[in-house]
Amino acid sequence: MPEPAGRRPRLSRERVLRAAIEVADKGGIASLTMRSLAEALGAKPMSVYYYVATKDEILDGIVDLVFTDIDLPSVGGDWRMEIHRRAVSARQVLRKHPWAIGLLETRTTPGPATLRHHDAVLGTLLHGGFSLAMTAHAYALIDSYTYGFALQEAALPFQDPESGAEVAGPIMDQIAAGEYPHLTEMSTKYYLQPGYDFGDEFELGLDLILDGLSNSLPSKDGRKS
Numbered sequence: 640m641p642e643p644a645g646r647r648p649r650l651s652r653e654r655v656l657r658a659a660i661e662v663a664d665k666g667g668i669a670s671l672t673m674r675s676l677a678e679a680l681g682a683k684p685m686s687v688y689y690y691v692a693t694k695d696e697i698l699d700g701i702v703d704l705v706f707t708d709i710d711l712p713s714v715g716g717d718w719r720m721e722i723h724r725r726a727v728s729a730r731q732v733l734r735k736h737p738w739a740i741g742l743l744e745t746r747t748t749p750g751p752a753t754l755r756h757h758d759a760v761l762g763t764l765l766h767g768g769f770s771l772a773m774t775a776h777a778y779a780l781i782d783s784y785t786y787g788f789a790l791q792e793a794a795l796p797f798q799d800p801e802s803g804a805e806v807a808g809p810i811m812d813q814i815a816a817g818e819y820p821h822l823t824e825m826s827t828k829y830y831l832q833p834g835y836d837f838g839d840e841f842e843l844g845l846d847l848i849l850d851g852l853s854n855s856l857p858s859k860d861g862r863k864s
Contacts, residue, residue: 650682652690656700659691660736663701668738671697698742703750705739708732711759718767719849725760726785726845733786737793740786768856777852784848788841795837807831 658679663671673694677684691697710728712721733740746753764774797806811826829835 650680650686650690652700653704655680655687655690656697656704659697659701660704663738664736668742695748699746699748699750702739702742702746703752705732705736705743706750706752706756708735709756711756712763714759714762715766716763718763718769719853721763722760722781723842723845723849725763726781727842729785730789730792730841733789734792737789740790740793743786744782769852773852773855780848780852781845784844788844792838 655676659671659676662675662679666675671694673684673687676697677687680687691700708728709732710725712718712725743753760778761774764777765771769777807826807830811823811831814823
């Protein structure tokens with residue numbers, strides 16, 4: 640039922656955690672405090688403490704919610720297709736919540752969504768034919784690439800290709816002719832050309848990684864492909 644006009648919406652643990660994500664999205668994780676969270680909810684800090692007792696409990700909760708937004712791979716499906724879909728989804732989610740990049744693997748009390756996510760990725764790789772050791776190697780490699788790309792993307796001084804050209808243009812104007820020939824060639828003939836988007840590099844790199852992992856799998860005759 641809708642709340643009567645003038646009455647504050649009732650709080651719940653999920654509503655508190657969703658508000659915490661909104662605060663972090665706007666100002667970064669450093670901006671997330673009990674006071675800022677209470678202000679975002681239009682509530683008193685003591686009301687927030689009823690649902691989340693500590694800052695660590697908030698971080699555990701919002702990390703778990705971020706994991707719920709990442710597509711789960713289907714265990715037993717085509718491993719490459721499922722892992723590709725999951726990596727693309729993870730990057731998209733981290734673009735929305737860049738503050739989460741450094742938090743996803745730091746929590747010592749992971750929630751059910753976090754555990755379910757890791758279990759699905761491991762299961763997909765194991766069912767895809769990878770040994771225990773290669774499953775560990777593959778997971779580390781894929782996540783290092785995915786999180787690293789998301790971190791680099793979040794650190795760029797522009798948000799889209801158009802603003803990227805605006806940032807790069809003045810930099811190129813400062814470079815004396817012939818001083819950095821390779822940088823100049825790549826910038827003028829590729830990076831600054833219409834249609835270039837740094838984000839497009841992600842799936843190319845991901846496919847190269849998945850190609851390498853595919854080659855590590857034994858073929859039907861027992862040899863590596």
